[in-house]
Amino acid sequence: MNQTFSKLNFILWVVLLLMIFSQAEAYDPLDPFGNITIKWDVISWTPDGYVALVTMFNFQMYRHIISPGWTLSWGWPKKEVIWSMVGAQTTEQGDCSKFKGNVPHCCKRVPTVVDLLPGVPYNQQIANCCKGGVVASWGQDPAEAVSAFQVSVGLAGTSNKTMKLPKNFTLLGPGPGYTCGPAEIVPSTVYLTPDHRRKTQALMTWNVTCTYSQQLVSRHSTCCVSLSSFYNETILKKVGINTPRKDNVPLLQCTHHMCPIRVHWHVKVNYKDYWRVKIAVTNFNYRMNYTQWTLVAQHPNLNNVTQVFSFDYKPVVPYESINDTAMFYGMKFYNDLLMEAGPLGNVQTEILLKKDKKTFTLKHGWAFPRKIYFNGDECKLPPPDSYPFLPNSAQKYPVAFSRIAGFMFLLIALV
Known part of the structure; x- marks a missing residue:
């Protein structure tokens, strides 16, 4: 019994040390709170899913995302599809052969999304989109440290109880180095109407936090x-x-x-x-x-x-x-x-x-x-x-x- 307990204790210590070292690689002593936070706000329910506003905040003081810009991907928990997007697009449509008539924008289980380039038609834009994926650092220019797009998700839950969160987020910006945590439900975002006279609230909000490690890019x-x-x-x-x-x-x-x-x-x-x-x-x-x-x-x-x-x-x-x-x-x-x-x-x-x-x-x-x-x-x-x-x-x-x-x-x- 004591021998089994000692082995278990040793394993726990090894796991703890691995966790500490993995976090230390991503820790920057000059920017200890720097991260990129991706916020999903469900703004409306649809007959077979929801519409979400996805906003990326670069809270890093001096690390920005340069051209060719960010690339974001995630895995769907069920058989969701993307009916449409505004302010961004997926790099591949995937196999949508089972759909007749109205074909989704993307049917891949793991969609990959990129920002639109500047100058796209106005009806394809939303606020803070269409910068070619270039995002300034928070310390340099907070107004330009934000990127956003809108996505309409189908074949998903239509309420807080039936909808499941996406998983396995990956952020490339524009190369490797970022590690993203799981999506976590947070208090719903409160918005001001365009005339700033009335407050509205998201139906549901979750955050994904991504941190950067130079060691993941190159040891050189x-x-x-x-x-x-x-x-x-x-x-x-x-x-x-x-x-x-x-x-x-x-x-x-x-x-x-x-x-x-x-x-x-x-x-x-x-x-x-x-x-x-x-x-x-x-x-x-x-x-x-x-x-x-x-x-x-x-x-x-x-x-x-x-x-x-x-x-x-x-x-x-x-x-x-x-x-x-x-x-x-x-x-x-x-x-x-x-x-x-x-x-x-x-x-x-x-x-x-x-x-x-x-x-x-x-x-x-x-x-x-x-x-x-x-x-x-x-x-x-x-x-x-x-x-x-x-x-x-x-x-x-x-x-x-x-x-x-x-x-x-x-x-x-x-x-």
Whole structure:
């Protein structure tokens, strides 16, 4: 009996550890509450089913869904069909041969749905649809962090008691990485009428929560970080060459780092009360344009950002007592599109930060970031022992002369 109990206890511990590690893979310490929530609102019953409004909310602070957009699929619990859709469409119709006359939009047991492209006829649209599946992050643009479509389901239950929830949700956005939980019934959504004078309520509502794990996509970083400084350019930028494929079409510019995206952090100037950092993002991918890109940096002095040049900026506060993380992104219609590899495949900014005299130092790599994320994926940092270091003769707080100060110094010397 004791031996059986010990074996059972061991199995329970193994299961618990597996659950912890699986959740840890999807956990992002800089965005602990980030997820994509898919809400189904049953807005009316039909003779053989229901009509639902499906809304996707991207509650991730800096990870968005880029082109070619999201793909959503699920499994029907019975023999349901999709009679019609507004604002989206399935990729396949399936076998609808048993239907005569009125043929469903989709008869597959596991339908796959994609967003419609912009510019479709007005009668095929609903609010927040038709963006080609592109969804902004919540921290970057909450108004654009929503996508929706309407679906009419047949051969389903016609009441809260007879209707069964879809299962096995899968979200691709636009690649792998998302894991979706089961559908859970929640309090019915309350809506305002278009004139905002009357409230209506969904007949039934359920949510599906999907979380992202970089480990599910690839254990190799999709971006890497290089570092340099005004006092010791230990890590230098190297010019790469094109690597053609068999059809002579280059895929990725060949460099020593072989990363599709490189983020370069350069400690540019050290003033008396401020210091300046230059950040450059370079795209080495010949097949990829990054729209609405985001760059997230973690550094203890980012709580004292004074000015950001040529990028938009928002602080990211994952916890109430910590403010060491910032999100940077391009200005709309100016540099929010990071072009493919080539002369235009580069965006850059400079950041002016006020010193915290209690903690600021240029020693021991303090001036370099702790973490860098591009489009929500963590970039690979160089090993700490390769960081640019201060020369032995350097002062504790070396002060960089401005042009005016240098000119005044020259005048004094001449007199």
